Amino acid sequence: MPDSRILHVNVGAVREVEWRGRLVTTGIWKAPVEGRVALRCVNFAGDDQADRTVHGGPDKAVYAYSREDYDFWREEEGFDTPPGLFGENLTVDGIDLSAALVGERWSVGSTVLEIAQPRMPCFKLGLRVGDAHFPRRFQRAGRPGAYFRVVQEGEVGAGDAVRVLERPDHGITLRYMTEVLTDRGKAAALRAVPNLPEFWDDIAHGRIALE
Structure with a gap:
């Protein structure tokens, strides 16, 4: 990925939003920040998640979405796509995230x-874009973005290059993982991936039934 780079670093605090007659807490509203932003443990400075049982945590510490995938939503689906729309911390350029390897x-x-894993959208993505049915459209599009673990803390800023340091040899991409959700015959191959998040490990070993 010789020309891959960070377009925006996006953060956002938890807020309350009304959704279908009730108040919901969410950190999905994120916006670009200038300068270098510290990444410590599981969060960028100024960023937070409302419920770390399903968002954030070690296996979802950083979420990235690509400019190329945003182009799809803008050009094919008619979305206005400001950076951070899907709640990503890093808006990246020059990267096919779906083809990236787990690990x-x-x-x-x-x-x-x-x-670590692809995104499994919940209702809060629908809340963010004002369409309760959007999470299903997002899932069907096969453009999930990528969740990351933090191996080394540091600082990130817009314009930083993205360099691949290591690529495992198992061949399991984020696209393949999303395909497993609709093709249970592919699930066993996930066992070749070390350090799978619990949900995906359960799928790989048949402890979660897929439709």
Whole structure:
């Protein structure tokens, strides 16, 4: 990825939003920040998640979405796509995230990040874009973005290059993982991936039934 780079670093605090007659707490509203932003443990400075049982945490510490995938939503689906719309911390350019390998390690700024899993959208993505049915459209599009673990803390800023440090040899991409959700015959192959998040490990070993 010789020309891959960070377009925006996006953060956002938790807020309350009314959704279908009730108040919901969410950190999905994120916006670009200037300068270099510290990444410590599981969060960028100024960023937070409302419920770390399903968002954030070690296996979802950083979420990235690509400019190329945003182009799809803008050109094919008619979306206005400001940076941070889908709640990503890093808006990246020059990267096919769906083709990235689980366990792949990136050097970004002074950090090292490891791809952990694709995004499984919940209702809060629909809340963010004002369409309760959008999470299903997002899932069907096969453009999930990437969740990362933090291997090395540091700082990241817009314009930083993205460099791949390591690529595992199992061949399991984020696209393949999303395909597993609709093709249970592919699930066993996930067992070749070290350090799978619990949800995906359960799928790989048949502890979660797929439709």
